[in-house]
Structure formats: C-alpha cells, structure tokens
Amino acid sequence: MASIAETRQDARKERSEKQQAELRRNFDFVTNACYGHLNSRIEDRWAGYRMTNGLLFTEGARTRIGSIFGWIQAMAYHDKDLAIRAADDFCGQLDNLRDYGGEHTVNGPNGRADVVSEYRIELNCDGTLHGFGVLWFMRCENDYDGKTEERLRRDDYLRTRYRFSFNGGLLYHGPGGGEVFAATLGGNQLWSIHT
Numbered sequence: 001m002a003s004i005a006e007t008r009q010d011a012r013k014e015r016s017e018k019q020q021a022e023l024r025r026n027f028d029f030v031t032n033a034c035y036g037h038l039n040s041r042i043e044d045r046w047a048g049y050r051m052t053n054g055l056l057f058t059e060g061a062r063t064r065i066g067s068i069f070g071w072i073q074a075m076a077y078h079d080k081d082l083a084i085r086a087a088d089d090f091c092g093q094l095d096n097l098r099d100y101g102g103e104h105t106v107n108g109p110n111g112r113a114d115v116v117s118e119y120r121i122e123l124n125c126d127g128t129l130h131g132f133g134v135l136w137f138m139r140c141e142n143d144y145d146g147k148t149e150e151r152l153r154r155d156d157y158l159r160t161r162y163r164f165s166f167n168g169g170l171l172y173h174g175p176g177g178g179e180v181f182a183a184t185l186g187g188n189q190l191w192s193i194h195t
Helices: 004-035 038-046 059-078 080-098
Strands: 055-057 103-107 113-117 119-125 132-140 153-155 160-172 191-194
Touching: 004 038, 004 059, 004 080, 038 055, 038 059, 038 080, 055 059, 055 080, 059 080, 059 119, 080 119, 080 160, 080 191, 119 160
Parallel strands: 055 119
Antiparallel strands: 103 113, 119 132, 132 160, 153 160, 160 191
16 A cells, blocks of 8 residues: 555656646647648637637737747757747747636627627737737727727627727746846746736
C-alpha cells in the first residue's frame, strides 16, 4: 500500500503532466499556424466567421501576430521552454480578450433568439515590439442615438450595434522588450492587458 507522501507525489506529478500538456497545446497551435495558413488559424481560434465573441483584427494586427508566431518558432531553437511559455501566454491573453464581457441573448433574424457578445474587441498594430492597441466596443440597443456613429461597429448578421467604450493595449514585457511604462500586477507574464 502506498504511503501518503507517495500518493501526494503521484498527484503532483499528474498535475504537472497536465499543465505541460496544456502548455504544449498552445505551442503546437503556434507551430501549425506558422507552417499552415496563418489567417485561417487566426480566424478559427479568435475571430471565427459569425462567431458571437470573436476578436476583430486590423491587417497590421494580423501581420504582427504572424511576426510573433515566427519569433516564437525561432526562439524554440535556442530556448524551447521560453518559447513554450511565450506561446501559452500570448494565446492565453488573446483567449481572454475573445471571451471578455460574456454574452447576451437578442432577437435575431426571423425572430429567433441569438447569443451575441457584450463586447467586440479590435486589435491593431501600435508600433511597439510585439504589442497591440486594443479597442473595446460595447453592445448597445438597436435604438442607438448615433452620437458616436464614427466609432460604431456593426455585426450585420445579427444586426447588433456596438459603440466605442474604452481603449488599452496588449503589451509585451518579455526579453528584448525594453522599457514598458505600464503598471503591472501579477507574476511573470510576457504579455499583459492594460486599459
């Protein structure tokens, strides 16, 4: 019969193996995107067609993501552990942005109920190393007053309107990033979301 110490050690080992598998999953996603069709991989994971909570990317942001994925792949030849951590952190931050704000049920076309995101989030290239500008658009009722029409996003499929809410950034704090003048809370993240 196993001792309590052996049982705890086995549980820690199993937990560690699960964590490593999750880290590996994001690294494998980055690798497949680099050697496959990058835009379709981005669309499938973060900005799916008619996705209720997908991210919006400018062309500059798509290019930046490709650059980051290539950088992670190159880093893997020198420091595989850092590359795996970078892939996990970057993909995790984009997953967090994609899911921000939750969902809301609205009456869609033909009177059926559809689920839409409370926020649509746009990433753009902000000129910093591995960083992005982020714009949050909040869902508004269809009787929108039009005061900020120039900052309005519209989901034509569900006829849901979004108005500009606030801006921020997805900032890189990792190796070679230089000075980043932002207050951060938490651990050793390579990327962090700021408003």
